[in-house]
Amino acid sequence: xxxxxxxxxxxxxxxxxxxxxxxxxxxxxxxxxxxxxxxxxxxxxxxxxxxxxxxxxxxxxxxxxxxxxxxxxxxxxxxxxxxxxxxxxxxxxxxxxxxxxxxxxxxxxxxxxxxxxxxxxxxxxxxxxxxxxxxxxxxxxxxxxxxxxxxxxxxxxxxxxxxxxxxxxxxxxxxxxxxxxxxxxxxxxxxxxxxxxxxxxxxxxxxxxxxxxxxxxxxxxxxxxxxxxxxxxxxxxxxxxxxxxxxxxxxxxxxxxxxxxxxxxxxxxxxxxxxxxxxxxxxxxxxxxxxxxxxxxxxxxxxxxxxxxxxxxxxxxxxxxxxx
Numbered sequence: 001x002x003x004x005x006x007x008x009x010x011x012x013x014x015x016x017x018x019x020x021x022x023x024x025x026x027x028x029x030x031x032x033x034x035x036x037x038x039x040x041x042x043x044x045x046x047x048x049x050x051x052x053x054x055x056x057x058x059x060x061x062x063x064x065x066x067x068x069x070x071x072x073x074x075x076x077x078x079x080x081x082x083x084x085x086x087x088x089x090x091x092x093x094x095x096x097x098x099x100x101x102x103x104x105x106x107x108x109x110x111x112x113x114x115x116x117x118x119x120x121x122x123x124x125x126x127x128x129x130x131x132x133x134x135x136x137x138x139x140x141x142x143x144x145x146x147x148x149x150x151x152x153x154x155x156x157x158x159x160x161x162x163x164x165x166x167x168x169x170x171x172x173x174x175x176x177x178x179x180x181x182x183x184x185x186x187x188x189x190x191x192x193x194x195x196x197x198x199x200x201x202x203x204x205x206x207x208x209x210x211x212x213x214x215x216x217x218x219x220x221x222x223x224x225x226x227x228x229x230x231x232x233x234x235x236x237x238x239x240x241x242x243x244x245x246x247x248x249x250x251x252x253x254x255x256x257x258x259x260x261x262x263x264x265x266x267x268x269x270x271x272x273x274x275x276x277x278x279x280x281x282x283x284x285x286x287x288x289x290x291x292x293x294x295x296x297x298x299x300x301x302x303x304x305x306x307x308x309x310x311x312x313x314x315x316x317x318x319x320x321x322x323x324x
Contacts, residue, residue, distance in 0.1 A: 024306040026298070028072035028321035032116060032271070032313045036209050037061050037102040038081040049205035050276055051283050053315050055081065058102050062109040071321040075114035077165060077313060078102055079210050082124050088132055089124035093151040100159040107160040116192060117156040119149055119166040119177065128214040130168040130222065138216050145170050150180035157186045165248070167194040169222045178243035192271060193244035196232035196258055199223035202251045202277030209276065232258050236266060244268070246311070251275040253300060256307040263308025272309035274300065279315040298323065 011021050036047070036055050043057035056064055061078075068076055080099035082091030091097045099117055106115050122130045131145030145168065153164040164181075166173050174193050181189050199220040207213040224231060236247050247266065249259045250273035259272050282300065286293025297316045304312050314320070 024302055026302050026305050026320070026324060028317075028324055029074055030301075030305060030310065030312050031073045031317035031321060032075045032077055032311055033068050033073055033317035034077050034079065034313055034315060035061055035064065036079050036081065037098050039083045039098060047205070047209045049208050050280055050315060051287075052319075053209065053279075055209070058098075058105050061102055062105050065106050065110045065113055068318065069110055069113040071318055073317050073321055074112075075116055075163075076106075077116040077118055079118050080123055081211055085124055085126040087126055088148060089121035092119075092121050092124040093148060093155045095155055095158070097155070100155055103156060103159040103161050114162040115160065116163040116165050117153075117161045119153045119156065119164050120168045121145065121148060121152070122168075122212040122214075123210045127216065128212050129217075130219065131170055140170075140222055142170050142172070142222075146173055146176040149173050150176045153177045153191075154180050154184055154186070157181060157189050161189070163190045163192050163246075165192040165194065167197060167250075169194065169197050169219075169224070172242070174239045174244050175242035190245035191243060192246040192248060193239040194250055194273075195236040195239040195244065195247040196255070196262070197223050197248075197250045198226045198255060200226060200251050200254070200275070200277070202254065202275050205276035205280045226254070229258055229261060233261065233265060236262055240266065240268060246271055248273060248311075248313075249309075251278060252304045252309070252312070253278050256303060259304065259307040259309050269310050270308055271311035271313065272304050272307070274304060274312060274314040274316070276315065282316075294319075294323070 011017055038055040040057045041059050044060050045055040047053045078099050082098050103115055120130050122128055129140050131140040134141035156164055239247055246269045248271035249255050252272040252274045263270050282293055282296045285291045301320055
C-alpha cells in the first residue's frame with residue numbers, strides 16, 4: 001500500500017507530536033547504577049578515567065544511594081576495592097568484606113533501592129583474574145573457582161543483597177551459586193547472570209576504577225570472542241538452564257545485535273551493561289567539543305533500550321534520570 005510522501009514528516013514536526021508517536025520509551029526505572037566502594041571513611045575520590053564517577057567509602061556510598069533512590073533509579077550494583085588482595089581473593093567472600101559492609105549500611109540507611117552485587121574474584125585476587133590459578137600454571141582453574149564464587153554470593157545475600165550478579169564467566173557458576181543459595185535458605189534470591197560477556201577493549205577504565213587489571217595474560221580464555229554470536233546464544237541458554245533469572249550482554253553498544261537476538265530468542269528479562277569505555281568515550285568527546293555529550297548519552301541509552309534491554313547498567317544513570 002502506498003502512503004503519501006509527507007505522512008512521516010507530519011508526525012515529526014514538533015516535539016510534542018514526536019513524543020506521542022515515539023516507539024521506544026526510556027525511564028529511570030530502566031537503570032542500574034554501578035558504584036565502587038573502598039576502605040576508609042569520608043572518601044569520595046574521582047576516578048580519573050571515568051569523570052563523574054568516584055570511589056566511595058561506606059559512609060558516603062550510603063549518601064550516594066539516597067540520591068540515586070530519590071532520582072527514581074531502582075537499583076545499584078556494587079564493586080569492592082578490598083583492603084588487601086591474595087591468591088584466592090578471600091576478600092570477596094569474607095563476612096566483613098568491603099562489599100558486605102556496604103550492603104549492610106545501604107540496606108539500613110536507604111529505602112526503595114535494590115542492592116545488586118557483582119560476584120567475581122578479579123577485584124580481590126593479587127593476580128587480577130576472575131578465578132583461582134592452577135598450581136604451576138598461568139591458567140584459571142575453573143572448578144575450584146566455583147566454590148569461591150558460590151561462597152561470595154552467599155556472603156552477599158547474608159549481608160542483605162537483593163540480587164547477585166556473577167560476572168566471572170566460569171563454566172557452571174550459575175548452577176553452583178543457585179545450589180549454594182537454595183541450600184542455605186535463599187531460594188528466593190534472583191541471579192542476574194553476565195551470560196554473554198565479551199573479552200572487550202572497552203573495559204579499560206573499569207580496570208583502573210576497580211584496580212583489577214590482570215597481572216599476566218588476559219581474560220580471553222574465559223570471556224567471549226567479540227566475533228561470535230551463536231556462542232552467545234549457547235551461553236545464555238546454559239545460564240538459563242542452570243537457574244539464571246535475568247541474563248545480561250556486556251558490553252552494550254558494540255553488541256546491540258546480540259542484545260536484540262537474546263531478546264528475540266529468550267523469554268527472561270534482558271539486561272545490558274553500558275561499560276566504562278562506552279561512558280568515557282562520550283565524556284571525552286563532550287569535553288573536547290566534538291559532540292553534544294547530553295544528546296549522545298540519551299541516544300546511546302535509547303539504542304540499548306530499543307535493542308531489547310529492559311535493564312541498563314550505566315554510569316550515566318543519574319544524569320539521564322535527571323533529564324527524564
